Amino acid sequence: MLAISVPTIRERLRSGESVLTDAMAKNLRLFAAKSVIIEEGNQPTHVFRVISGRAARRRMLADGRSQLMSILLPGDIFGVRSLFGGVPTDTIEAITDVAVQSTAHSEVQRLANIEANVAFWLISYASREHQKIENWLTVLANGTAIEKIAFSLIDLWQRFRGADNDPVRLPLSQRELAEHIGFTLPHVCRTIAALRDAGAIKIHYGSIEILEPKLLLKSAKGVLDLLEGDTGNMTQYFAGQI
Amino acid sequence: MLAISVPTIRERLRSGESVLTDAMAKNLRLFAAKSVIIEEGNQPTHVFRVISGRAARRRMLADGRSQLMSILLPGDIFGVRSLFGGVPTDTIEAITDVAVQSTAHSEVQRLANIEANVAFWLISYASREHQKIENWLTVLANGTAIEKIAFSLIDLWQRFRGADNDPVRLPLSQRELAEHIGFTLPHVCRTIAALRDAGAIKIHYGSIEILEPKLLLKSAKGVLDLLEGDTGNMTQYFAGQI
DNA sequence: CGGTTCCTTGAAGGTTGTCAACAGGGGTGG
DNA sequence: CCACCCCTGTTGACAACCTTCAAGGAACCG
Numbered sequence: 001m002l003a004i005s006v007p008t009i010r011e012r013l014r015s016g017e018s019v020l021t022d023a024m025a026k027n028l029r030l031f032a033a034k035s036v037i038i039e040e041g042n043q044p045t046h047v048f049r050v051i052s053g054r055a056a057r058r059r060m061l062a063d064g065r066s067q068l069m070s071i072l073l074p075g076d077i078f079g080v081r082s083l084f085g086g087v088p089t090d091t092i093e094a095i096t097d098v099a100v101q102s103t104a105h106s107e108v109q110r111l112a113n114i115e116a117n118v119a120f121w122l123i124s125y126a127s128r129e130h131q132k133i134e135n136w137l138t139v140l141a142n143g144t145a146i147e148k149i150a151f152s153l154i155d156l157w158q159r160f161r162g163a164d165n166d167p168v169r170l171p172l173s174q175r176e177l178a179e180h181i182g183f184t185l186p187h188v189c190r191t192i193a194a195l196r197d198a199g200a201i202k203i204h205y206g207s208i209e210i211l212e213p214k215l216l217l218k219s220a221k222g223v224l225d226l227l228e229g230d231t232g233n234m235t236q237y238f239a240g241q242i
Numbered sequence: 243m244l245a246i247s248v249p250t251i252r253e254r255l256r257s258g259e260s261v262l263t264d265a266m267a268k269n270l271r272l273f274a275a276k277s278v279i280i281e282e283g284n285q286p287t288h289v290f291r292v293i294s295g296r297a298a299r300r301r302m303l304a305d306g307r308s309q310l311m312s313i314l315l316p317g318d319i320f321g322v323r324s325l326f327g328g329v330p331t332d333t334i335e336a337i338t339d340v341a342v343q344s345t346a347h348s349e350v351q352r353l354a355n356i357e358a359n360v361a362f363w364l365i366s367y368a369s370r371e372h373q374k375i376e377n378w379l380t381v382l383a384n385g386t387a388i389e390k391i392a393f394s395l396i397d398l399w400q401r402f403r404g405a406d407n408d409p410v411r412l413p414l415s416q417r418e419l420a421e422h423i424g425f426t427l428p429h430v431c432r433t434i435a436a437l438r439d440a441g442a443i444k445i446h447y448g449s450i451e452i453l454e455p456k457l458l459l460k461s462a463k464g465v466l467d468l469l470e471g472d473t474g475n476m477t478q479y480f481a482g483q484i
Numbered sequence: 485c486g487g488t489t490c491c492t493t494g495a496a497g498g499t500t501g502t503c504a505a506c507a508g509g510g511g512t513g514g
Numbered sequence: 515c516c517a518c519c520c521c522t523g524t525t526g527a528c529a530a531c532c533t534t535c536a537a538g539g540a541a542c543c544g
Contacts, residue, residue, distance in 0.1 A: 009326060009327060009351075010327075013326065059376065059377075059380050059468075061380070061384060061464065061465055061467070061468070062463075062464065062465075062466070062467050063464050065384045065464075067379075067380045067383055067384055069376060069379075069380075080365075080369065081369040081372055081373060082369075083365060083366075083369065084251060084255065084362065084365060084366035084369060085251060085252075085366070086366075086369050086370065086373055089373070089376075089377070089468070109251075109362075112358065112361060112362070112365070113358045113362075114358075116354065116355045116356075116358070116361060119354060119358060119361030119362070119364075119365065120326065120351075120354070120355075120361070122361075122365045123322075123325060123326060123354070123361065123364045123365055123368060124325075124326035124327070124328075126365060126368035126369060126372060127322065127323040127324075127325065127326060127328050127368060128328065129372060130323055130368060130371060130372050130375065131323060131328055131331070133372065133375050133376060133379060134301065134311060134331075134375055135301075135331070136379065137309075137375060137378065137379045137382065138301050138303070138309045138311075140379065140382050140383055140424070141309055141382055141423065141424025142303060142307045142309055142424050144531090145531080145532085173489090173490065173491090174490075174491070175489090175490075175491095181383065182382070182383030182384050183532075183533090184532075184533055184534080185490090185491085186491095186492080186493080186532090186533080186534085186535095187531090187532055187533070189491065189492060189493085190492085190493085190532095193492085203491075204541090205489085205490060205491075205540075205541045205542070206489085206490065206491095206541085206542085221304075222303060222304065222305050222307075223303055223304075224304070225303070225304050226301075226303070226331070386499090387499080387500080415521090415522065415523090416522075416523065417521090417522075417523095425500075425501090426500075426501055426502080427522090427523085428500090428501080428502085428503095428523095428524080428525080429499090429500055429501070431522095431523060431524060431525085432500095432524085432525085435524085445523075446509090447508080447509050447510075447521090447522060447523075448509090448510095448521085448522065448523095
């Protein structure tokens with residue numbers, strides 16, 4: 001290939017990503033709500049990409065305790081971690097009906113082998129995920145109950161909301177929130193009641209509506225600098241209002 | 243290049259790793275105890291590898307709270323996460339005098355570009371780290387105080403101990419342990435006292451000596467399946483004794 | 485309309501944080 | 515060598531936080 005000009009890293013990452021998504025485009029699978037997409041222990045052989053619907057990634061402990069690691073939304077990718085031999089410890093479960101595209105690990109390896117951009121994107125993707133997890137870990141270890149809840153809600157809100165500033169309804173039950181944070185359901189309910197009474201959120205059956213993100217930011221301000229995405233801009237945007 | 247036989251993934255990863263370590267071999271830097279190796283916010287431009295000594299990786303919150311993310315020992319690598327533009331949020335600080343090798347990000351990118359094995363190793367490395375962090379996060383969210391402490395001690399013990407089964411003295415103060423877990427120092431002291439009274443550990447000034455790993459395993463058994471390294475073998479080794 | 489899941493709330497008890505004081509190791513300067 | 519100071523470890527009392535157990539109301543689904 002002849003390069004007219006040296007591509008920037010950003011361009012290379014974009015290119016690598018599109019090679020991967022193209023490779024996945026041919027292979028679409030559907031999963032019914034509540035069905036298991038990847039079972040813990042089974043050696044997965046594919047990298048997946050969510051097209052529609054929502055899925056939950058959980059980690060189980062021997063004695064039945066379990067942790068909701070993340071909610072997977074359209075565009076999210078999973079199955080990368082076991083690309084090079086890692087033992088899978090996550091169970092991935094469809095919450096709603098879910099459509100996923102996939103590519104075999106061997107195909108991803110082949111692409112990464114001949115296209116450095118693909119490998120670059122995979123490294124970059126893993127780094128970003130790593131960063132997010134460590135931020136969340138820091139909040140879990142050091143945050144108060146309200147900070148943990150507000151942080152989680154803001155994080156999800158950023159991923160759900162569109163360009164407009166319409167209220168967003170997060171499809172998350174308090175039980176799931178509790179599993180994500182490591183609290184019991186009653187305690188989440190009691191803590192979140194403060195946010196409800198302050199008018200920051202509205203609680204529905206199985207979902208949480210974000211009315212005033214500003215109030216959530218205020219509640220999470222102690223750990224705000226750990227938020228990802230456009231939080232930097234958001235904090236600027238809300239500067240003086242917090 | 244002519245390949246006589248197709249190399250296995252394991253061989254490719256090993257090859258990629260040695261290319262990287264070779265590239266780092268030429269560049270050695272020394273840091274005095276308590277000096278800062280990477281400061282949060284400064285854009286790092288190198289990937290580092292610890293040769294001797296110990297360093298601490300911390301994450302700071304706005305209001306002064308801080309989290310000890312990990313202890314870096316000889317052989318450990320850091321600075322990979324910012325390879326492709328991630329904003330560094332960690333401060334890395336020499337605990338003892340530390341010698342590190344390093345390579346510029348641009349050089350790592352160049353190597354990964356021409357040698358897929360290098361890129362493969364970086365992906366694999368990031369995946370392993372990701373896995374470890376998520377395991378620790380799960381313990382943090384779901385574990386009891388004793389489980390968290392025992393888990394941390396076993397993890398460090400595995401990295402410190404030699405081939406023999408001699409007692410190991412972990413250079414870790416209770417304050418550092420508290421910062422790692424997100425507890426207060428008094429609470430760590432009280433909780434760890436149970437392990438001390440059981441004869442599992444001996445507490446020194448600024449360090450913790452592991453006398454009976456078996457007892458630690460017993461204390462952490464609820465979260466044991468999340469341990470990395472040779473724990474699988476270890477659990478077999480100690481089978482029936484737990 | 486019955487069953488299920490979710491949300492809410494109360495009371496009691498265990499866990500953890502806070503504040504405080506003191507003991508002891510280890511280095512440093514006189 | 516000793517006196518001194520700093521840091522670490524230890525312990526107590528009390529308050530705040532969180533879990534457990536339990537019960538009941540409300541929304542959804544068949």
